[in-house]
Amino acid sequence: MQGISRAVRSCREILKSAILQHSRGGEVAGLEKIVSRLKWVTSPPAQEKGLENVTVADVLATKGNVETGPWLWCHTNDAVIDAVKNMAKHNIGSLLVLKPGEHQHIAGIITERDYLRKVIAQERSPIYTRVGEIMTNENQLITVTSDMNVLQAMQLMTENHIRHAPVIDGKLVGMISIKDVVRAVVEQQSGELKRLTGYIKGEYY
Known part of the structure; x- marks a missing residue:
């Protein structure tokens, strides 16, 4: 789980950098949406109970x-x-x-x-x-x-x-x-993996 979170954080930083380097209207809006979605991966909903x-x-x-x-x-x-x-x-x-x-x-x-x-x-x-x-x-x-x-x-x-x-x-x-x-433990980790998969696939906004 920690490895996934680190990878997502790395992707988020890369995308932020891309926004700064290619600040052109439509592209910026699209990239910002992706960054916003990735934030959900590292910040799960408050109501979810972590392990x-x-x-x-x-x-x-x-x-x-x-x-x-x-x-x-x-x-x-x-x-x-x-x-x-x-x-x-x-x-x-x-x-x-x-x-x-x-x-x-x-x-x-x-x-x-x-x-x-x-x-x-x-x-x-x-x-x-x-x-x-x-x-x-x-x-x-x-x-x-x-x-x-x-x-x-x-x-x-x-x-x-x-x-x-x-x-x-x-x-x-x-x-x-x-x-x-x-x-x-297994049920909790399975739930977290399912939520992460949902975030990555774009099922949460």
Whole structure:
């Protein structure tokens, strides 16, 4: 994207120079129209949301699960089989793990990978194995906030080799996956590319 913007800025300067050198009525008017159109390429409409302004909250909104609920967590003393059934039922890849009791104190996170590597691969029984035995503990838990930029979230998840991150703003507000983040980035960049193509083809004035 930056390369395209630099190229457009270069073209705009060349055209401005041409206007000064060939200041003849009709030609000037034609060139000025081209320059005006090119300005739209480097200055997109204000209402368009650039990637730098896309947040984790926006990602949650597209998932349609801004509100949290029991489907998003389990407890340390739950059987692994119940946690896995919960994930399958709601088509999610992880659950936040809470400590038993009235207060929702976070104990860790359990993912599909935990189940495969620590139960199936080790031939353990998912009925008798407890979530607390295979979860990733709280001290290793990577979280994000809803106001975090989506690129920052992607970098954090990539650097820590995780595919799921709880969104916590003092309390749990949702869960995002690396798939959600990548999709948001790709969709935003595709939209920007489409708009740039439109500007270049003259669909915007």
